[in-house]
Structures are given as C-alpha cells and as structure tokens.
Amino acid sequence: MQFKTTNREELLEAGSDARFRQLVYDLFTLSTHMQNLRDHVAGLIGVTGPQYSIIMTIAEMQGDIGVSVKHIAEHLHVSGAFVTAETGKLVKLGYLEKRRNPEDRRGVRLTLSAQGQQQIDHVLPDLCRINDTFFGDLGQDEFGKLSEIATSMVGPAEKAVRNTSGDE
Numbered sequence: 548m549q550f551k552t553t554n555r556e557e558l559l560e561a562g563s564d565a566r567f568r569q570l571v572y573d574l575f576t577l578s579t580h581m582q583n584l585r586d587h588v589a590g591l592i593g594v595t596g597p598q599y600s601i602i603m604t605i606a607e608m609q610g611d612i613g614v615s616v617k618h619i620a621e622h623l624h625v626s627g628a629f630v631t632a633e634t635g636k637l638v639k640l641g642y643l644e645k646r647r648n649p650e651d652r653r654g655v656r657l658t659l660s661a662q663g664q665q666q667i668d669h670v671l672p673d674l675c676r677i678n679d680t681f682f683g684d685l686g687q688d689e690f691g692k693l694s695e696i697a698t699s700m701v702g703p704a705e706k707a708v709r710n711t712s713g714d715e
Contacts, residue, residue, distance in 0.1 A: 551563075551564045552564050552567065552568055553567055580681075581681075582596060584677055584681070585599060585600065587677075588670050588673060588674055588677070591669065591670050592642075592666040592667075592669065592670055594637070595633075597625075597629075598633050598636065598637055600623055601619060601623070601630060601633055601637065602637065602642060602643070602663060602666070602667065603667070604619050604623055605619065605643065605657050605658065605659055605663075606659055606663075606664070606667055608622065609657070609658045609659060612656055613644075613646060613655075613657050613658040614657055614658075615651075615654055615656060615657075616630045616631055616634065616654065616657070617654070619634075619657070624701060634657055637663075641660055641663075642659065642660055642662055642663035642666060643657050643658065643659060643663055644657070644658050644659070644660045
C-alpha cells in the first residue's frame, strides 16, 4: 500500500516517506526507553518520573537563591500549576525547601533540602552508567547536533499538539 504521512519534500526520499516513518517509530521507541529509565531512577528515591525531573532541574538551576516555579516550568515545558502541585508533594517528602521570593512576594524560591541532595548523590552512579550506555555511541559532534535538533523540535512539537486539540 502506497501512502504518505508527510507532504514536506525535505522529509521524503524519491517521493517516499518510508525513512520518515522509520524515524518516527525510532523516536517513539527512544521516548519509551527514556521514560522507563527515568521512572527506574525516580523509583530508586521513591518519587515519580516527573517529580524526579523537577528535582534534577532544581538541582541544576537553584544556585544560591533557589529557582522559581516559572523557571522550572519553562525549563521542563510544563505548566506552572503542575510544577506547583508536584513541588508541594516534594516539600512534604522532605526533598525540597520552599522560601518566599524576595523579588516577588507572591512567588517562591525552591531549593533542594539536605535530604534531596542526598537522594541525588545516591542515584548519580546509576544515572551516569545509564547515560553513558544510552548515549555511548555518540561522538561530541553527533551529540552537539542531536542536542540542537532536539531543542529546535520542541516548539514545533508543542504547536502540533495544540493543533490537534483545537487550541490554535
């Protein structure tokens, strides 16, 4: 059966979308594996996959003063309401500390607690092993290109999702 799943000439080879479709299947597989691995590492510290992503984002971005819900949401491409709900649970678990934002009295700054830092330290050996294996076949140039391509595709992917939900 001959059909096309894209009309963009740049994504076709000799008029066929077979390579494009294989790329989509491979991306689905990669996405599933990445989510499974994230869930595995999250489970090591007793949190969900999305909560783990939030913890790691805070660890990465907190600096000396903490990080706002807005910045976490932007970094992870999720809603502020989602980050607020999940960080509330993580505060109750003792993994995060919440302080009033001195620059905006309505907002908060989030940091890892000592317990949260201990949990990250606990999973780092597994995380390094997983990442070194998962990305082990990439050279520096390939990694740079993949990173740029993935970043450039986030916006169009979000637009495609909005188009399917009738929000555009």
